[in-house]
Amino acid sequence: MKYAGLLVMPAGFFLTAAALVLFPGSAQRAVFVVCGLAVEALGLGVAVRGHMLARGESRR
Amino acid sequence: MNPIVPVPPLEPPLTDTAIALTLVLLLLAPLSVAGLALITTGLGRSRSAAQALLGNLTIVAVAAIVFALVGTGLAGNLSGLSHAVHLARKPWNWTGAGPLFLHGFSSAPVQRQLEILFEFLAVMLAVLIPWGSGADRLRLAAGCAVSALLAALFFPLVAHWIWGGGWLAALGANFGLGAGFLDAGGAAPVHALGGLSALALVWIVGPRRGKFPREGLSTAMPGHHVVYVLFGCLLCLVGWMAWNLAGAILWLNAPLTALPRNAVDTVLSASAALLATLAVTRFRFGKPDASMCANGWLAGLVASSACAALLTPGESLFVGLVAGIITPLLVEMLELALSIDDPSGAIAVHAVAALWGILAAGFFAPESGQLLAQVVGIAALLGLVFPAVYLLFAILNRIVPFRVDPDGERIGMDLHELGGGAYPEFVIHRDDSYR
Numbered sequence: 001m002k003y004a005g006l007l008v009m010p011a012g013f014f015l016t017a018a019a020l021v022l023f024p025g026s027a028q029r030a031v032f033v034v035c036g037l038a039v040e041a042l043g044l045g046v047a048v049r050g051h052m053l054a055r056g057e058s059r060r
Numbered sequence: 061m062n063p064i065v066p067v068p069p070l071e072p073p074l075t076d077t078a079i080a081l082t083l084v085l086l087l088l089a090p091l092s093v094a095g096l097a098l099i100t101t102g103l104g105r106s107r108s109a110a111q112a113l114l115g116n117l118t119i120v121a122v123a124a125i126v127f128a129l130v131g132t133g134l135a136g137n138l139s140g141l142s143h144a145v146h147l148a149r150k151p152w153n154w155t156g157a158g159p160l161f162l163h164g165f166s167s168a169p170v171q172r173q174l175e176i177l178f179e180f181l182a183v184m185l186a187v188l189i190p191w192g193s194g195a196d197r198l199r200l201a202a203g204c205a206v207s208a209l210l211a212a213l214f215f216p217l218v219a220h221w222i223w224g225g226g227w228l229a230a231l232g233a234n235f236g237l238g239a240g241f242l243d244a245g246g247a248a249p250v251h252a253l254g255g256l257s258a259l260a261l262v263w264i265v266g267p268r269r270g271k272f273p274r275e276g277l278s279t280a281m282p283g284h285h286v287v288y289v290l291f292g293c294l295l296c297l298v299g300w301m302a303w304n305l306a307g308a309i310l311w312l313n314a315p316l317t318a319l320p321r322n323a324v325d326t327v328l329s330a331s332a333a334l335l336a337t338l339a340v341t342r343f344r345f346g347k348p349d350a351s352m353c354a355n356g357w358l359a360g361l362v363a364s365s366a367c368a369a370l371l372t373p374g375e376s377l378f379v380g381l382v383a384g385i386i387t388p389l390l391v392e393m394l395e396l397a398l399s400i401d402d403p404s405g406a407i408a409v410h411a412v413a414a415l416w417g418i419l420a421a422g423f424f425a426p427e428s429g430q431l432l433a434q435v436v437g438i439a440a441l442l443g444l445v446f447p448a449v450y451l452l453f454a455i456l457n458r459i460v461p462f463r464v465d466p467d468g469e470r471i472g473m474d475l476h477e478l479g480g481g482a483y484p485e486f487v488i489h490r491d492d493s494y495r
Binding site: 007043055 | 147148150231235263267272398399400428429432435436438439440442443444446447450451
């Protein structure tokens with residue numbers, strides 16, 4: 001689960017980079033850059049969740 | 061792929077006065093390394109103090125040698141050459157293409173030499189950050205391996221993107237995003253990279269033995285020497301002012317008349333952060349927490365790294381205030397809610413405060429698009445650098461195991477790794493946290 005989250009994070013970055021190339025308009029670009037950052041945050045959240053599950057199992 | 065493109069030269073070149081002043085400032089900058097070493101040692105336990113401080117020296121030495129041999133080539137400041145990918149008719153300058161082994165250093169223009177010196181000292185600070193997070197269980201050999209990896213690959217890459225004319229610095233010219241990604245004091249290549257490396261490291265190495273017992277809350281493991289920690293904070297103030305001023309001259313071509321305000325902004329940010337942390341811990345725990353206040357002070361300095369050269373004093377106060385409020389709350393959340401054992405608080409103090417400072421630099425900037433440039437930089441650090449750091453650390457952990465064996469952790473890193481303690485005349489009490 002932790003690795004799945006870490007794999008999602010680069011996808012967010014590539015969304016951000018694609019927004020720079022694909023959208024010349026500042027509003028659209030900003031929205032997609034923020035979406036990319038949100039995907040990264042989602043990936044980090046999944047990775048943190050994976051860490052917590054692993055810690056919980058090791059405590060048992 | 062275009063193999064090699066020259067990085068545009070800095071215009072205008074620095075005056076002789078600016079060069080002399082930058083050199084003096086860079087000679088003061090290692091005080092922040094000394095301060096951070098004291099802080100990380102003081103926040104660890106007494107039975108690991110000698111190993112912690114020797115580790116600080118050793119990994120700084122490893123980083124210096126590896127960066128000189130390999131990292132300067134990737135950073136690319138010396139030759140001004142780089143590798144770029146052309147995408148949508150825009151160059152994406154990813155790595156430097158400079159010579160290895162500092163070839164040509166002495167014959168390079170003095171401004172390039174100062175840039176290399178700045179990065180050379182900055183990498184020493186960056187590698188200390190994860191070492192503090194791995195306190196009391198990270199082996200010295202593993203600390204050296206982590207330091208070598210950061211100094212050879214990750215720091216030079218990020219430094220090139222921002223300071224070597226890389227794709228982040230060129231966001232303004234290529235995509236009209238303000239003046240491109242701005243970070244004069246090293247918030248991204250030093251603190252964000254160091255803090256995110258610390259997160260990757262503590263995930264891999266795991267918590268200290270007895271930190272999270274099977275039942276109940278986490279065990280408190282306070283630092284063994286708060287005086288070290290607080291004195292380290294004072295040393296850091298001098299070092300940080302040197303970083304921020306030297307960075308403003310080198311990377312932003314700041315005029316000498318702008319430097320006193322830059323220094324004032326640095327102090328204001330740290331002061332606001334300290335007082336905010338003091339108030340938060342007073343409110344949360346009934347009394348101010350000294351080690352947490354030190355973390356708040358440091359968070360204010362870290363946040364100022366990105367933005368002290370760009371903001372007004374009032375804005376710096378606000379940046380420090382926010383850093384000082386979020387730091388103690390985040391330290392508590394990481395430990396209690398997320399089961400992350402970070403003895404030095406590096407994830408909150410360095411990673412999060414640095415990202416906040418980077419964001420604030422864009423938020424308060426007058427140029428349109430500057431905020432977006434800063435957000436793209438944050439996205440690169442989180443989405444590209446952090447997963448890569450974690451992956452390579454996980455591989456490195458298979459080759460050089462990060463964690464000491466349970467017996468070593470029980471007797472302390474000093475006895476286990478060095479054969480003698482830091483305080484041989486003191487009685488070390490039995491640890492009641494092992495159950």
